[in-house]
Amino acid sequence: MTEFYKEITPAGFGIAIKQGEILFSQQSPFQKVEVFETDSELGRVLTLDDLMMTTEGDEFYYHEMIAHIPMMNHREPKTVLVIGGGDGGTIREVLKHSTVEKAVLCEIDAMVIDICRKFLPGIACALDDPRVEIRTEDAIEFIKDKTAAYDIVLIDSTDPMGPGEGLFTEEFYTNVRKSLRLGGIMAAQSESPVVNKKEIGKMYSLLKKVFPICATFTSPIPTYPGGYWAWAYCSAEVPPLSYIDEERAAQISAQCKIYNRDYHLARFALPNFLKEIVG
Amino acid sequence: MTEFYKEITPAGFGIAIKQGEILFSQQSPFQKVEVFETDSELGRVLTLDDLMMTTEGDEFYYHEMIAHIPMMNHREPKTVLVIGGGDGGTIREVLKHSTVEKAVLCEIDAMVIDICRKFLPGIACALDDPRVEIRTEDAIEFIKDKTAAYDIVLIDSTDPMGPGEGLFTEEFYTNVRKSLRLGGIMAAQSESPVVNKKEIGKMYSLLKKVFPICATFTSPIPTYPGGYWAWAYCSAEVPPLSYIDEERAAQISAQCKIYNRDYHLARFALPNFLKEIVG
Numbered sequence: 001m002t003e004f005y006k007e008i009t010p011a012g013f014g015i016a017i018k019q020g021e022i023l024f025s026q027q028s029p030f031q032k033v034e035v036f037e038t039d040s041e042l043g044r045v046l047t048l049d050d051l052m053m054t055t056e057g058d059e060f061y062y063h064e065m066i067a068h069i070p071m072m073n074h075r076e077p078k079t080v081l082v083i084g085g086g087d088g089g090t091i092r093e094v095l096k097h098s099t100v101e102k103a104v105l106c107e108i109d110a111m112v113i114d115i116c117r118k119f120l121p122g123i124a125c126a127l128d129d130p131r132v133e134i135r136t137e138d139a140i141e142f143i144k145d146k147t148a149a150y151d152i153v154l155i156d157s158t159d160p161m162g163p164g165e166g167l168f169t170e171e172f173y174t175n176v177r178k179s180l181r182l183g184g185i186m187a188a189q190s191e192s193p194v195v196n197k198k199e200i201g202k203m204y205s206l207l208k209k210v211f212p213i214c215a216t217f218t219s220p221i222p223t224y225p226g227g228y229w230a231w232a233y234c235s236a237e238v239p240p241l242s243y244i245d246e247e248r249a250a251q252i253s254a255q256c257k258i259y260n261r262d263y264h265l266a267r268f269a270l271p272n273f274l275k276e277i278v279g
Numbered sequence: 280m281t282e283f284y285k286e287i288t289p290a291g292f293g294i295a296i297k298q299g300e301i302l303f304s305q306q307s308p309f310q311k312v313e314v315f316e317t318d319s320e321l322g323r324v325l326t327l328d329d330l331m332m333t334t335e336g337d338e339f340y341y342h343e344m345i346a347h348i349p350m351m352n353h354r355e356p357k358t359v360l361v362i363g364g365g366d367g368g369t370i371r372e373v374l375k376h377s378t379v380e381k382a383v384l385c386e387i388d389a390m391v392i393d394i395c396r397k398f399l400p401g402i403a404c405a406l407d408d409p410r411v412e413i414r415t416e417d418a419i420e421f422i423k424d425k426t427a428a429y430d431i432v433l434i435d436s437t438d439p440m441g442p443g444e445g446l447f448t449e450e451f452y453t454n455v456r457k458s459l460r461l462g463g464i465m466a467a468q469s470e471s472p473v474v475n476k477k478e479i480g481k482m483y484s485l486l487k488k489v490f491p492i493c494a495t496f497t498s499p500i501p502t503y504p505g506g507y508w509a510w511a512y513c514s515a516e517v518p519p520l521s522y523i524d525e526e527r528a529a530q531i532s533a534q535c536k537i538y539n540r541d542y543h544l545a546r547f548a549l550p551n552f553l554k555e556i557v558g
Contacts, residue, residue, distance in 0.1 A: 013317075
């Protein structure tokens with residue numbers, strides 16, 4: 001009998017994946033880390049605490065969006081901080097921008113980094129780039145003494161429960177804002193508009209207390225709950241879509257499965273129900 | 280033990296829904312028709328031949344898009360033909376346009392119409408509107424003698440296998456084009472960009488033989504395979520986004536959970552991989 005990995009949300013539905021061999025399954029100090037094989041185009045799948053994190057087959061839907069939408073809106077992103085994102089996919093996309101001199105990955109769980117290097121090399125491949133600095137620390141502590149340090153901060157976290165909970169607080173967002181340089185931009189994964197309406201409402205009410213500019217962009221993600229995902233775009237000075245580096249957009253688009261200039265421009269147009277939630 | 284409805288695509292993954300009571304399950308002359316209850320916000324679910332058709336909870340993701348994107352691009356859509364769509368959801372959206380004088384529903388399977396009226400009244404509610412004419416016939420035959428009869432034709436079909444197969448042929452598309460008035464627009468559901476890449480490629484190669492103008496628009500659908508859906512927009516004369524009736528867009532938006540003018544304008548921006556497939 002075929003085994004299925006199922007992730008059923010409180011909304012009563014979710015995804016099911018034909019599960020092959022479990023390649024790795026272990027409890028880290030923070031969470032259960034598991035990688036399993038599929039015989040489909042999804043390839044290998046990473047879950048944390050039994051929740052879908054990424055798959056080899058569809059990871060680009062998430063990583064291209066969280067990285068390129070904020071990065072392309074910045075005139076010259078040189079220093080980037082990725083919080084969470086231990087699989088390395090966001091860092092890989094960040095490094096496609098020729099302007100980047102330094103990318104810091106602050107991931108609390110060393111096991112995630114290690115097993116992604118081993119089992120998901122296509123996603124983790126950029127972690128050895130000389131521009132990358134890896135800090136296996138709690139981002140809540142890491143960010144506290146950073147002032148005007150980063151052009152871009154990307155919060156590539158798990159959900160607002162479990163180890164990622166402290167990354168969804170007003171105090172943390174305040175510290176992230178302080179860590180941004182003038183003209184800096186933060187983007188953060190902000191859950192599924194389909195199944196996490198309450199969590200989204202709470203998150204944006206906090207973000208708006210901290211950032212004068214707070215917008216939402218969305219894009220599909222086939223293996224995430226509801227198939228549809230939202231990210232927050234926040235800045236003290238730079239509105240979304242106020243700038244797109246045309247030359248860089250063309251360079252990046254040539255290396256992407258999704259990202260292109262027109263797709264970027266379309267991302268902030270929201271369904272009515274989501275506009276109501278994010279305010 | 281909880282029962283799950285699962286729809287696993289050849290891509291190796293799909294959706295899972297906690298299934299409640301089966302309210303109706305019968306073989307019609309054309310297909311297996313089933314409605315089951317859920318205890319979630321999805322409400323009741325309609326499947327045909329065990330494939331997801333619609334749910335009370337997320338049907339608006341599909342119906343608002345197939346109806347309003349083409350209808351709003353037409354200056355005065357008076358006569359509309361919906362092919363398939365026996366649940367009535369597309370007709371309900373069509374009738375929100377105050378310009379419409381007549382909407383014909385051509386659905387081959389009377390059982391679908393009957394059970395949707397009975398079990399999914401929120402979706403089927405507009406089928407008794409005096410502007411609606413219901414024809415329980417094969418659309419392939421129905422369309423043959425229609426010439427310059429409709430401003431809008433919407434193909435709200437099942438997949439290109441089973442009873443819907445004949446709705447994905449060059450001959451059928453040619454007859455649909457003939458059935459359109461000057462300035463007419465056809466829209467057709469065109470499967471999932473995530474899991475039906477081959478079917479999409481084939482469909483668009485046929486559509487392009489028939490229609491000088493052939494474009495693609497996309498939007499999320501939580502309970503469809505891959506969570507992401509595509510529709511074809513075809514016309515002999517009218518390019519997509521060449522016109523939006525501002526007043527009507529505002530009226531319709533006020534009655535919709537998704538549709539608004541900005542969301543409309545953003546729908547034709549496609550991911551790179553999909554641009555390659557549709558050409």
